[in-house]
Amino acid sequence: MIDPSLAALSDNLFSVAVVLYSLAVVAFCAELAFGNWPARSRELVAVGAGAPTVVQPGALDGPPAESPGARRLGGVAMALTVLGGVAHAAVLVTRGMAADRLPWGNMYEFATAVVLVAVVAYTVLALRAPVLRHIGAFVLGPVVLAMVLIGLFLYASAGPLVAALRSWWLGVHVTTAILGFGIFFVSGIASVLYLLRSRYEQKAAAGLAPSSSLLARLPSAAALDRTAHRTAVFGFPIWTFAVIAGAIWAESAWGRFWGWDPKETWAFIAWVVYAAYLHARTTAGWRGRPSAWVNVVGLAVMVFNLLYVNMVSTGLHSYAGVN
Amino acid sequence: MRRVGGRLLRWWRQLTAMRTALILLFLLAVAAIPGSLLPQRSLSQSNVTRYFADHPTLAPVLDKLYLFGVFSSPWFAAIYLLLFISLIGCVLPRAAEHARNLLSSPPAAPRHLQQLPESTELTASLPPVAALDVVEEELRVKRFRVVRREGRAGPELSAEKGYLRETGNLLFHLSLLALLLGLAGGKLWGYEGSILVTEGGGFCNSFQQYDTYSAGPLVSQSDLTPLCVDLTDFRAEYEANGTAASFTADLDYGLAGAAMRATTIGVNHPLRVDGDRVYVTGHGFSPSFTVVLPDGRSFDDVSAPFLPTETATMASEGALKLPDLGAGATDQLALQGFFAPTGLLQGSVLVSTDPRPLNPQVAIFVYRGYLGLDSGLPQSVYSLDQTQIDRDQLTKVGTANLSVGESTTLDDGTVVTFSGLKEFAALQLSHDPGQGWVLAAAISLLVGLLGMLLVRRERVFARVGPAPDGGGTVLSIGSLTRGSADTAPRFTALTDQVRTALADRNRTSAPDAAAPSARGGAPEKEIPSS
Ligand code: HEM
Numbered sequence: 001m002i003d004p005s006l007a008a009l010s011d012n013l014f015s016v017a018v019v020l021y022s023l024a025v026v027a028f029c030a031e032l033a034f035g036n037w038p039a040r041s042r043e044l045v046a047v048g049a050g051a052p053t054v055v056q057p058g059a060l061d062g063p064p065a066e067s068p069g070a071r072r073l074g075g076v077a078m079a080l081t082v083l084g085g086v087a088h089a090a091v092l093v094t095r096g097m098a099a100d101r102l103p104w105g106n107m108y109e110f111a112t113a114v115v116l117v118a119v120v121a122y123t124v125l126a127l128r129a130p131v132l133r134h135i136g137a138f139v140l141g142p143v144v145l146a147m148v149l150i151g152l153f154l155y156a157s158a159g160p161l162v163a164a165l166r167s168w169w170l171g172v173h174v175t176t177a178i179l180g181f182g183i184f185f186v187s188g189i190a191s192v193l194y195l196l197r198s199r200y201e202q203k204a205a206a207g208l209a210p211s212s213s214l215l216a217r218l219p220s221a222a223a224l225d226r227t228a229h230r231t232a233v234f235g236f237p238i239w240t241f242a243v244i245a246g247a248i249w250a251e252s253a254w255g256r257f258w259g260w261d262p263k264e265t266w267a268f269i270a271w272v273v274y275a276a277y278l279h280a281r282t283t284a285g286w287r288g289r290p291s292a293w294v295n296v297v298g299l300a301v302m303v304f305n306l307l308y309v310n311m312v313s314t315g316l317h318s319y320a321g322v323n
Numbered sequence: 324m325r326r327v328g329g330r331l332l333r334w335w336r337q338l339t340a341m342r343t344a345l346i347l348l349f350l351l352a353v354a355a356i357p358g359s360l361l362p363q364r365s366l367s368q369s370n371v372t373r374y375f376a377d378h379p380t381l382a383p384v385l386d387k388l389y390l391f392g393v394f395s396s397p398w399f400a401a402i403y404l405l406l407f408i409s410l411i412g413c414v415l416p417r418a419a420e421h422a423r424n425l426l427s428s429p430p431a432a433p434r435h436l437q438q439l440p441e442s443t444e445l446t447a448s449l450p451p452v453a454a455l456d457v458v459e460e461e462l463r464v465k466r467f468r469v470v471r472r473e474g475r476a477g478p479e480l481s482a483e484k485g486y487l488r489e490t491g492n493l494l495f496h497l498s499l500l501a502l503l504l505g506l507a508g509g510k511l512w513g514y515e516g517s518i519l520v521t522e523g524g525g526f527c528n529s530f531q532q533y534d535t536y537s538a539g540p541l542v543s544q545s546d547l548t549p550l551c552v553d554l555t556d557f558r559a560e561y562e563a564n565g566t567a568a569s570f571t572a573d574l575d576y577g578l579a580g581a582a583m584r585a586t587t588i589g590v591n592h593p594l595r596v597d598g599d600r601v602y603v604t605g606h607g608f609s610p611s612f613t614v615v616l617p618d619g620r621s622f623d624d625v626s627a628p629f630l631p632t633e634t635a636t637m638a639s640e641g642a643l644k645l646p647d648l649g650a651g652a653t654d655q656l657a658l659q660g661f662f663a664p665t666g667l668l669q670g671s672v673l674v675s676t677d678p679r680p681l682n683p684q685v686a687i688f689v690y691r692g693y694l695g696l697d698s699g700l701p702q703s704v705y706s707l708d709q710t711q712i713d714r715d716q717l718t719k720v721g722t723a724n725l726s727v728g729e730s731t732t733l734d735d736g737t738v739v740t741f742s743g744l745k746e747f748a749a750l751q752l753s754h755d756p757g758q759g760w761v762l763a764a765a766i767s768l769l770v771g772l773l774g775m776l777l778v779r780r781e782r783v784f785a786r787v788g789p790a791p792d793g794g795g796t797v798l799s800i801g802s803l804t805r806g807s808a809d810t811a812p813r814f815t816a817l818t819d820q821v822r823t824a825l826a827d828r829n830r831t832s833a834p835d836a837a838a839p840s841a842r843g844g845a846p847e848k849e850i851p852s853s
Contacts, residue, residue: 265359
């Protein structure tokens with residue numbers, strides 16, 4: 001049933017993807033380090049001091065002047081990211097072909113797919129709004145880390161699905177969960193960067209921030225916050241759908257649509273936290289940094305749900321395939 | 324009296340404020356956490372029992388706090404009830420206001436358009452009213468609802484679109500309420516029962532027959548549909564590497580006294596009849612034994628389900644009790660042991676190496692004496708009562724490892740033969756009248772969510788006045804958008820279009836620029852449109 005040569009190809013592609021992503025991180029870092037940014041911080045101070053809370057469209061949206069060399073490095077980094085993404089997608093495709101099924105039947109495959117969605121989401125964002133390219137190192141860095149950890153600790157060789165997963169709902173429920181998770185991943189990183197960058201902007205407004213700081217080269221806090229919010233808005237209905245689809249599947253697989261199984265409980269907690277994030281953004285006193293923290297907590301909950309609930313607690317969702 | 328009323332009103336306002344909802348949402352998330360970290364009775368009573376044994380001092384304290392039944396605890400209920408009261412309190416007034424908004428025209432333009440998030444000023448050589456006509460036309464093409472009024476500072480225009488956003492928002496929040504009601508209904512009127520059925524056996528839907536059941540407070544025995552189910556065959560199939568591929572059960576089912584129908588159910592494929600569903604939730608083996616007493620009396624092929632202790636190899640444990648050995652017999656007989664579908668002796672220890680019954684073997688202890696079944700204390704059917712053994716009421720009279728067909732002879736000449744095996748299925752019958760409601764509520768929740776998140780509500784205001792130098796018109800436009808962050812480019816696009824249209828109109832109407840425009844006669848009249 002399992003095609004061993006395809007399975008081996010998939011495993012090799014995994015390493016190829018990690019190498020390409022690592023090179024992309026290097027290129028992104030080089031872009032941040034070697035780009036020269038004339039007048040950057042002075043302008044920031046001026047804008048920040050004049051109107052600390054008002055968003056001035058365009059003015060703060062990103063590094064204004066970048067040397068051609070740096071821009072070329074950025075282009076190389078994006079190209080490496082896309083190549084890595086292609087290899088990464090091929091990991092899953094070959095795995096699916098090797099086992100003749102959807103390639104997200106265990107935790108290794110699920111986590112690999114989540115990271116792929118995060119990379120694709122970042123790439124789409126960066127192509128649509130080039131200023132967001134500058135968060136590349138901060139997205140691809142965690143991506144490389146996640147891939148290495150997945151390869152080391154979650155790896156499971158290609159195999160058939162257990163009976164419970166042989167359902168059409170695997171395609172619906174798990175696919176949407178992967179999409180939602182991958183998008184929240186990017187959203188959470190944007191919020192972390194927003195938290196760093198907004199503190200930097202406050203300092204810059206007071207004239208206390210060094211212009212050489214790496215943070216000077218990130219997109220503006222407003223742009224990061226907006227990115228975090230829009231990705232979360234995109235991910236939330238998908239996650240909602242994934243939870244509903246999971247409940248429908250549970251009804252036919254386990255005899256009840258909701259039973260507070262640990263995985264269900266944490267999916268619910270994540271849903272509530274993201275709903276709270278969307279609310280916080282429109283609640284007086286919660287805008288800005290507090291709401292960004294809520295988004296970060298949301299991502300932490302998602303990661304906890306993947307790792308802790310699959311590996312430590314026991315429940316009906318124990319298909320991890322990790323021993 | 325008035326003071327009390329005032330205080331109540333203040334509490335109500337606070338409860339229904341968005342900030343309160345936010346905090347309650349957080350509380351709900353935090354409250355769910357212990358439910359996933361501590362064993363829960365609703366999931367596994369035996370895990371809770373083990374926890375009590377491992378933490379004898381802590382467990383009773385946690386139990387007092389309902390931490391082994393978080394999701395049915397009063398404090399969890401308190402949080403979600405408060406949240407939903409808060410939800411009602413904020414959704415109903417909003418729904419009323421939204422209905423009013425839908426029926427009335429867009430709100431009047433704010434005094435200072437420059438203070439809106441997006442605003443700009445254009446100059447035109449058209450007369451004021453004609454310039455406003457141009458704006459109105461552009462907005463109508465974009466499917467805005469437009470109304471014109473005569474404001475204090477001159478003719479003005481208000482336009483709005485994206486009402487679906489608020490409709491979606493209300494639908495979403497109301498669906499949450501419906502969802503809770505569906506859940507509650509299911510809890511009150513639903514029940515489920517589980518039973519192990521060996522091939523050839525069956526059960527009817529009644530609480531007396533189930534091994535375990537749970538039922539909502541409003542369920543009475545007479546509400547149960549008289550459904551009967553017989554298990555004719557059970558099959559477990561495996562991949563070459565031992566992964567379970569499918570479990571299927573062939574059933575005959577029907578209402579008591581009516582004709583039976585055949586069907587096949589399996590993992591992910593329950594039997595659904597009129598609000599009742601029957602599931603296969605597990606399976607295992609029932610080894611059968613033939614016992615021949617010294618006097619020749621024989622008990623042929625008596626079997627009992629052995630519960631799997633390891634799903635990967637289906638190694639199982641169980642007990643077979645023979646309380647009635649016939650007239651005149653005072654002693655009772657029982658055997659307790661271990662079953663391996665594919666047995667392998669490691670030294671003298673029997674282990675199982677495969678979930679398929681390739682080489683079934685049992686390792687049994689045989690006991691004789693008094694089982695204590697009529698002592699009044701409940702006893703598990705899957706094991707012997709250890710206290711009877713400890714008190715020497717039951718004595719071990721033999722031990723043996725047997726393959727199918729092999730026998731062992733006891734001290735008194737009784738012969739016990741491992742005669743074969745059958746498969747059993749763990750079946751569960753569930754009844755939840757709320758789940759259709761919950762599904763409908765979940766779908767409308769999702770629809771509402773999409774409307775709320777994807778539609779943006781835009782308001783555009785415009786006002787015209789004569790230019791200060793007397794030549795032409797100054798047109799101020801401002802917009803206020805809820806929902807999307809990228810308002811600047813959209814606003815720029817709108818103003819660019821208006822600017823182009825003004826220029827076009829200027830060229831075509833230049834010869835008679837002085838003539839009053841069609842609408843110019845009655846600018847104070849409101850012209851709502853849909
Ligand atoms: C007292 C209770 C509640 C009030 C007063 C309330 C109020 C609101 C309001 C005014 C909005 C609109 C925000 C906007 O249009 O930008 C909103 C959006 C939303 N509500 Fe609620 N809500 C409540 C409870 C809940 C609950 C219990 C949930 C889910 C667990 C929830 C989930 C959402 C979501 C996901 C949004 C979308 C936010 C967005 O537009 O970006 N709400 N709520």
